[in-house]
Amino acid sequence: MIRRMPEQSLNRMSDAKLTYLGPDKTTQPLVTDPLWRKFWNRTSKSFLIVVCIPMLLATLYYYLVASPIYVSEAKFIVRQTERQTPSSIGLVLQNVGISSSTTNSYVVHEYIKSHAAVQDITKRLDLAKALSPAGSDFLTRYPRPWERSSTDGLHEGFNRFVSVGHDSGTGMSTLKVRAFNPRDAQLIANELLKGGEQVVNRLNTRANQGAIDEAEKNLAEAEAKLAQAQTVLSNFRNQERIIDPARSAGEGSEMVGELMATIAEMKAERAQIAQQAPQSPLLATLDSRIAAYQQQVEAERSKLAGDMTSLAPKMAIYELLSLDREYASRALTSARAALDSARTDGRRQKLYLEEVVPPNLPSDPSLPNRERALLTILATLLLTYGVGWLIVAGIREHQLG
Structure with missing residues (x-):
């Protein structure tokens, strides 16, 4: 009792x-009874299961299991050497806050998060070993217990340790690489920046080579058109047996003028003889000569114009052919200048990746932030418990009602 x-x-x-x-x-x-039994009896079982036990496990993990992680940070910018006039699409993108420099930076961002970056780093560094050194905790390293060890798995695990962002205000991009060893974090960051620079160089080469190829194509077409125009003009000259119809027309006109002057002199001489000696036998001779010269004038005039065999239609054809050749010659000159300009621009690099802040070698671990992580977990567990309690209370009240 x-x-x-x-x-x-x-x-x-x-x-x-x-x-x-x-x-x-x-x-x-x-x-x-022991204190823990009293606490168990006086505390709600659901609160212990939802809040206390997970919080205890999280505390044990962060203070006993979690490995220190070092973060190497770098800042870079992708800029252009010269200001270019934006296209209509570029103007639309600028209106919504996306500039050409931002687009170029996003190209480097996509490379950093791609399989190509993992392959490039693997050639110079044992990436799998760097992401899973001896003694690292099983929830952070690669591969985690539920992850597969493969190429795709390495890529997914690598993206957990790398983050890159862009500040549209300054135009700078920030690269952060996390690793269990500070030297590995710095090496991976350096390799990523080298790979990004190679991507920018490939963009330059592709753009420059495209412009040069297009200029060479235009030059070849201009040369072919000029050769064709020259051939057509040469065939016309050989067929008509005339070098320059314009020059020949000028010579013919000059000859007609000389003949007309001679006829005028002979008519003046005849008029003088007819006045002084109307019966002179020289009058018949002069009339014969004047008639012969007039026939010659008509013949020369018929060569210049009058039918399809005259120089007038030939001059029209010749002028069109000469105009085609001149146009082809100017096009060739313009194509050569464009090729020279493309080659000159090709020697200048239009895009640069500049390291504003090189990757640092961290001396102290930045992660895990135990206090912040535990507070976040506690707040989440309490919120979950509160929401669950409200739901259960509402269901019970509905059943009692």
Whole structure:
């Protein structure tokens, strides 16, 4: 039978031992439950399961299991050497806050997060070993217990250790590489920046080579057109047996002018003889000569114009052919200048990847941030418990109602 003590006595004798009267009528000490059992009995089982136990496990993990992680940070910018006039699409992108420099930076970002970056780093560094050194915790290293060890798995695991972002205000990109060893973090960051620079160089080469190829194609077409125009003009000259119809027309016109002058002189001489000696036999001779010269004038004029065999239609064809040849010659000159300009631009690099802040060698681990992580977990667990309690309370109230 347990002997109960008055409540006032318990308050006055807080440090006294509780006793009870045993079967042999002797006083025996009362055995009380441990503190953890009292806490278990007085606390809601759901609160212990949802909040206390997960929080205890998280605390044990962060303080006993989690490995220190070092972060190497670098800042870079992708810039252009000269200001270019944006296209219509470029203007639209600028209106929504996307500039050409931002686009070029995103190209490097995509490379950093790609399989190509993992392959390039693997050629110079044992990436799998760097992401899973001896002694690293199983929830952070690669591969984690539920991940597969493969090329795709390495890529997914690598992306957990690398982050890159862009600041549209400054135009700078920030690269952060996390690793279990500070030297590995710096080496991986350096390799990523080298690979990004190679991507930018390939963009330059592709753009420059495309412009040169297009200029060479235009030059070849201009040369072919000029050769064709020259051939057509040569065939015309050979067919018509004339070098320059314009020059021949000028010579013919000059000859007609000389003949007309001679006829005028002979007519003046005849008029003078007819006035002085109307019966002179020289008049018939002069008339014959004047008629012959006039026939010659008509013949020369018919060569210049009058039908399809004259020089007039030939001059029209010749002028068109000469114009085609001149146009082809100017096009060839312009194509050669464009090729020279493309080759000159090709020697200049239009895009540069500049390291504003090179990757640092961290001296102290940056992760895990135990206090922040535990507070976040606690807040999440409490929120989860509160939401669950409200849902259960609502269901019970509905059932009772």
